[in-house]
Amino acid sequence: MIDLVRLTDVNKVYQGGITGALNGVSISVEKGEFAAIMGPSGSGKSTMLNLIAGLDRPTSGTITVGGTDLAKLSEGGLARFRRDTIGFVFQFFYLLSNLTALENVLIPAQLKGGDAKAHARDLLDKLGIKEVADKYPARLSGGQQQRVAIARALINNPMLLLADEPTGALDTHSGDQVMELLGGLHRDGQTILLVTHDAKLATRNAARVLSVVDGRIVDDARLESPERAASEVIRVRSEETSR
Amino acid sequence: MTAVIVKALADLRRRRLQAGVIFVTVLLSIAAGTMAVTLMSQTRDPYQAAFQAQKGAHLQVAYKAGTDPRLLSTTPAAIGATAFGGPYPVSTIQFKFKEQKFFVDAVGRDNPLGDVEVLNITSGRWAQANDEIVLTRSFADLHGISIGDRVKVTSVAQTPLLSVVGEVVDIDEGSADLSSQRAWVQAAAIPSLTSPDSSYYLMDYRFAADPTRAQLQGYTDRLRAALPAGSITGSLNYILIRNIFNITNQILTGVLSAFSIFALAATLAIVATLVTGIVISAYREIGIMKAIGFMPAEVVGVFALQIVIPALAACMLGIPLGTIVSQPLLANSSHALGLSYTPSFSIGMDLMILAAGLLVVAIAATLPALRAGLLKPIAAIAKASAPRGAGGRLLRTSAARAHLPRPVVLGIGDALARPLRAVLTLVTVLLGVATVVVAVGLPRSFLLINNSATGAGNYQVVVTRTSAYPDSEVMRVLKAQPETARVVAIGGQNITVPGVLDPVNTRLYRGDSSRLGFLVIAGRWFSAPGEVLAPAALLRDAHLKIGDSFTGSTDGQVLQLRVVGETYDINNFGHSLFMDLATMASTKPAIEPYMYDVTLASGADVAAYVHRVAAVQPDLIDVHASDTSIITPVQIIDLVLLVIAGVLALIGIGGVFNTLLLNTRERIRDTATLKALGMSPRQVMAMVTASAAFLALIGGVVAMPVGLYLHHVLNDVISNSAGNDTPPAAYAVFNAYELVLIPLLAVAVASVAALVPGRWAARTNVVEVLHAE
């Protein structure tokens, strides 16, 4: 299989940061994979995702996505890359409050210069929220907002879907629904990188769990079955707590 | 209190850019306001002071040369004058100085002092010999004549040389750029300077108190009744002369006060926008301030102070600046009046402007800040910024329908996201653009009127003759030139019109005068003897309208006249008549033209023509190219308009800039999100620019009718203050192309102003902004 994402010896030191947020991370993710990134707070999960999304640049090391070396892209090139290649789902949804759900979904397509209304309605339908299309975000529940955000992430048919704790701001029930959705997308062939705190959520769908501690990958577990997954994750968690 | 100041200063440091906007806009508007107030407080006083100091004449009357001097000496008593000067013999002379020829009224007067019309000698001395002449300083300055220069009198056959020995300021005539001028010689010198029909007696009258216009009218009526018919050939009253002195400053004061109110209004709109914006973005901080013990009034104080401190700094600079900038204008008018110029300012008035300015700014800052004072701490802490409506939806949908690119649609939506802010910003843009429209339009209107008076484009050469060289000779010489296409001959006479105080200066034409370029405001140009045109003031004072007939008189002879049209003429504030020379064909003595407006065949060499014709008779005729330059007072008004337009345009830009700063700061999270979704830096710039451009476009489009209306009104005010109605052509000085171009220019300027906030937004660091949530 082809590597869709490849990080080679990536380091990231934030301005004013004493230690690196990422220290020599090297991983690769194949097309069609559903990988979960886990780790304690402040371990560098979001940093990793942001770098892969081209939202920020590494201090050193190389990142390629779909064969493109992100370091070679200009600011404008990175923006185009995010628009065309990446779908990003945030913990706090970040819908634009003065646009309706449908308008929010359409933005990436419109930034590209196309009209994707039919596609957007299809997505909303598929995500089970077609009735909220013309509502403003303030009128939607958290779960609905996150599903709108997922539709927005998918509108340009991205090669890679990145989700940073997409259930973090949701109640259990809504969180389950969102994870269910991601699982369905994966079954349809979508490559997904998911950051989450919740081991159960992670293992229910992900076939691979990357564990990050202090900016280092400490474990990379490929799970054959859900049962195996649960035990693996429990091992990782106990390692974490023992540190 | 210390806490309030410490906090306000800390916030100021954080919002330097906005403090800068407040500083600049307050500075500009307070400087304009100070100029207006300084000029206003000084406009009337200097003339009044000079009039008292020089014992100005309330009424000056010209009597026919043949009038019995003993009869004249009874006139002061007849009208109850408390003091009088004259009768002085006067002769209208032409003299030549360095190839230029001038007409002046040479007054025979042995003493510059006396009870009326004291002549203030500003340099040199009084004429003591028959070959000495004294000029007005205004005339000498305008034409570059100095003491010791010699002038050659060309209106009499002997062409005597006179030495200029003194310069004076005469309070009883207008300045040389607006009025004809007097000169003074020894009374004994007058006979040798007198040519036929060029002399008269002048008498000055002064009364115990300043008479009203009606009283003056009564005095002249009484004089007419007491003397043989036709004895009075002209008169001048102090009200007219005072108006001539004051008109420039009056117009300037009017223009400046109107526009400084604009500037202040725009500044207040910016202040209110800014404070509202700061309060909105500082919700959480307000909550914290309250939680740690700030009283509501102190919270308000923190926000108001952030505005008042830069405003105070701006006033400290702007008030002296406005005072200094108005000094040249004041110096100009006191110079004209022969008053020694002392830099004039009043600390008291400046302090009042300071207090008033700060008070108004403080109120504009406090009203929106009250919202912060009233906020409940818990609610405020919970919400980082004030809730925002889904504003601009309709607009956004229609913009989207118009298939504008998404960043543009988003930008337009942002522009209106906060309706109050949008409205206040539109006000600043509107005032700026409307002022620019006025500043573009008025000078054009002035130019149009100026051209009608100077014949620009209609005739190129003006010839004047002295009585020593007959009309028929001039015509023969002109007709003999191959380039001469048309000659219109002009004569002058004063005609007494019922109901009008002073005899009316009348211009009499022979030839095709309809093609000289005079503006006909209503009715038509005259086409037969007896038909006349007049400006608005004369028609009003004489209670005449187009179609009315009336009886005028000159030299005791009656003229039947009929008004066929209204024209434009600022001479004597709209008191003049225009008619065919043939109207006076039967009056005795016969009136002969003395001036010729010559139209040359197209492509003719004007300078060569002037040179050739002048050489025919170097002394007895004066030939020069028509002077189409704009008179100094109008140039000053044009300049002030330009500066004012610059000021309001800058304030408008400040308004847009300020709003963009607030919008981009408030929307930084949205911008970060959009960037995460793939909006490129260029698209972010486009979004911010679209916001600015949209505000400028709407403001600019609305400003066009407002500006055109203001242009209309100001034209009327200025024309009326000079005794005229506005010629319709003076309104229509914009072409359709410009009406579109001006709002587009506003859009362009606003887009440039958007560069700073746009770049700032484009450089938003997504990770940092979203991480900070």
Ligand SMILES: Nc1ncnc2c1ncn2[C@@H]1O[C@H](COP(=O)(O)OP(=O)(O)OP(=O)(O)O)[C@@H](O)[C@H]1O
């Ligand atoms: N923009 C930034 N500027 C400075 N330091 C940052 C920034 N973003 C993250 N960090 C720091 O980098 C480290 C890694 O942060 P990161 O957000 O990647 O962790 P995380 O694993 O996503 O944590 P969490 O589970 O809390 O979201 C932390 O120490 C954090 O404080």
Ligand SMILES: [Mg+2]
């Ligand atoms: Mg994180």
